[in-house]
Amino acid sequence: MSAPTRPEPGPEPDPGPPAEVLGGGSAGPRLGERWTALPPRFRRLAAAGAGLAVLAAAGVYALATRPEPEPPAPVPYPLQSTHFSFLGIETPKAGDNVFDAQLMATSDSGASLEKITQGYSGLKLSVRPALPLDLAEGQPTRVTVRFEVVQCAGLPLDASLPSLRVTLRNTRAIQDYSSILGGTYAAELSRALRTICEPAPRAAPGA
Template sequence: MSGVGPVEPGEGTRAQDASPPPRPRREALARPYGRRRGAVLATLLAAAVLAGGGHLYATRPRPAPPPAPLHPTQVTVIHYLKPQATGRGTASRSFVFDVEMIVESDLPVTVTRISQPYAGLSVISSPRTPFRTKAGSPRKITITMQVAECGKVPRNVGLPFLDVTLRNTRAIQTHSFILGPRYAQDLSRALEVACSNDFR
């Protein structure tokens, strides 16, 4: 052999490679781990979205509750209309008059009692108590005051009033309704007629 160069293996011989066997490619190893990592990340993302949504739902502003209904005395108005005719067919010791009641709310109001402050007078209403008044509909009520004892009624009535007990879904209340000067004059006149002998 002559010349300079690499030694070539002879027949039937094999050159030995000193380099280590080739490693598997990174991509081949990364595939199974990549799939797991993607599944874990997707699960974590879904959990984060659910937790965030749950937190937003739990801390959302609550709608305001509906307002409580007003007390019955705040929504009820009573007006004096007129005295009933007096004369032969009426009792001399009674005073009959009409009032109009209006309920200014969406809820009906029940009248459970009508009275007045004078011990010598009794009161009867038509319709009889208790009765219900519809919201927004005027209701005419006829009231009869009967003189039971003249010594216990005033000679000149200043500001007479009716005590009316009202009930709705919110409360039950008694309110004194002042019916105005016309009512005071008519009541004073009726008491004068009923008790004229006792007032002298």
């Protein structure tokens, strides 16, 4: 019986290239070194972009966290914010049947003067400037109301509280009301009407 033979050793296997080491070693350049190695123009653009991103994020946060604004106060009704004052009536001349009343209109919040009327059939009324008339906020506006007497019967020759009917409008409402301009207006209106409707009697012949 023959003795067992030992196999001849073969060639050594090729170990190949060394394995790449993964991890946080210090072989490659660090982040700061990479940043420094970038061109200056690229670094400026990157820094600007980062700054804009921070500002945008801060703006979004501010918008998301700011309190809801309070709703604006409603515009007051035109009657509450518009005022008329009487300036005077020029006494008509003898033979005239027309006279003017001067008013001043003021609106605290802005309004439109739509219409002015009166209730006596013997009087015709017109307004200057022409209506509708915008009343600017806080700006006094002079308004001339012209009366023309077409019939004396039924007119208030001794009026106590004559009024004008006024229509006002703003963004909240349209309102009508009777504007009582006070005792001076009543006295001067009565005097103007008496001048037209009760002329002084002619002197007797030979007087």
